[in-house]
Amino acid sequence: MKTDDLIRAIAQDAAPSGLRPQARLALALAGGVAAAAILFLLLLGPRGDAVASLDQLRFLLKFAVTLVLAVAAIGLVLRLIQPGASAGVWRGVLLLAPGLLLIGIAGELMALPEARWLPALVGVNARVCLTYIPLMGLAPLGLILFALRGGAPARPALAGAVAGLIAGGISAALYAAHCPDDSPLFVATWYTLAIAMLVALGALIGRRLLRW
Amino acid sequence: MTGEAELEWAAWMRAALAGDAVAYQALLLALTPVLRAIARRGCQRVGLTAADAEDVVQETLLAIHLKRQTWQPDMPIMPWVRAIARNKLVDALRRRGRRGREIDIDDVSDVLAAAPEEDRTVVNDVAKHLHNLAPGQRNVVQAVAIDGISIRETAQRLTMSEGAVRVALHRGLALLAQRLRERGA
Structure with missing residues (x-):
């Protein structure tokens, strides 16, 4: 087939098709947050003193870190699936999440005597954390990856990995309301591991699913 | 430019x-x-x-x-x-x-x-994969691309509705792209 022939056929298919990637992602996020929240309420639920803890910096930091992570990853992934777009400020915004956590860790190390560092890091809920953050993140991850199929990422595995960060951020923010471990040392260790599982899964699936 | x-x-x-x-x-x-x-x-x-x-x-x-x-x-x-x-x-x-x-x-x-x-080179790849499409899609893509006739004329020639021609064209092009992408992958 000559190239001009192909162009003629393509032009005849000009009719508007489907939603823009941003709209698709927005729908996926709405569905993903709802699914994860329902799962959270069914399986875990917020801890008894969740509302009373809202004046504690260590408790609030868990939400700040995970929500900044999710929002930054959303901004970044929208750039990654758009040909020719640069990451812009979003890479920097993404670094805010570990930055906040590092500040929290520094404060924790100053506040706690050395003998309590390790117990704070190990916590009491590590296994629950490593189970439920990945588990509650599965539905958001699947929906986000499916929505991203409308995009055109130069690096599909990377886009999939960032989708894992979004799902991980959402799921971890919910889980934070349940978990009694508030130490930044605990968050930095176990939340990171749990989110990394979703990131790895996202990269693995994205590598194939997001090719175009 | x-x-x-x-x-x-x-x-x-x-x-x-x-x-x-x-x-x-x-x-x-x-x-x-x-x-x-x-x-x-x-x-x-x-x-x-x-x-x-x-x-x-x-x-x-x-x-x-x-x-x-x-x-x-x-x-x-x-x-x-x-x-x-x-x-x-x-x-x-x-x-x-x-x-x-x-x-x-x-x-x-x-x-x-x-x-x-x-x-004016006739290229093999796309044409070759065109033949792998379902007959309905292939006929539509061929009519619009190679014979250069409009959607309406294609619909009349193939006794399909214009909507069906549009759908077949869209799916045909998407499948063509997919075949090209997956070839040798």
Whole structure:
């Protein structure tokens, strides 16, 4: 087939098709947050003193870190699936999440005597954390990856990995309301591991699913 | 390339996204020499032929079409087009066992102003995969592309509704792109 022939056929298919990637992602996020929240309420639920803890910096930091992570990853992934777009400020915004956590860790190390560092890091809920953050993140991850199929990422595995960060951020923010471990040392260790599982899964699936 | 041309192309693309087939065809015809320059430069460098490059051009046109929703109407169009062209070139070279990563599209920009001569090469890849489509889709794509008849005439000739012709054309093009992508992958 000559190239001009192909162009003629393509032009005849000009009719508007489907939603823009941003709209698709927005729908996926709405569905993903709802699914994860329902799962959270069914399986875990917020801890008894969740509302009373809202004046504690260590408790609030868990939400700040995970929500900044999710929002930054959303901004970044929208750039990654758009040909020719640069990451812009979003890479920097993404670094805010570990930055906040590092500040929290520094404060924790100053506040706690050395003998309590390790117990704070190990916590009491590590296994629950490593189970439920990945588990509650599965539905958001699947929906986000499916929505991203409308995009055109130069690096599909990377886009999939960032989708894992979004799902991980959402799921971890919910889980934070349940978990009694508030130490930044605990968050930095176990939340990171749990989110990394979703990131790895996202990269693995994205590598194939997001090719175009 | 002048900024004026790019502005006009962006306007054509906005019209195309609203369903204007005439503007869309004008845009794709205008883009093709640019895509051809990129593809030829890349293919030449690793010892591939002009016919190989034309395959890449066709694949790029299909990708531009199927991913046109990722272009933001308020953004310049050429960085978007070049990124897709580079992506498809790298894919194609990798598939043929060449190291596509070494292709740097930025040093291609200087040749973009000079449009290569029109190409009349009949390319095998797309045509070959056309024959793998379901008969309904193949007939529609063939009628619209090769015989150059309108959607309405195609509908009459194949005794289908115009809506069905549109759907078959869209699915046919999407499948064509998928087959090209998966070949040898």
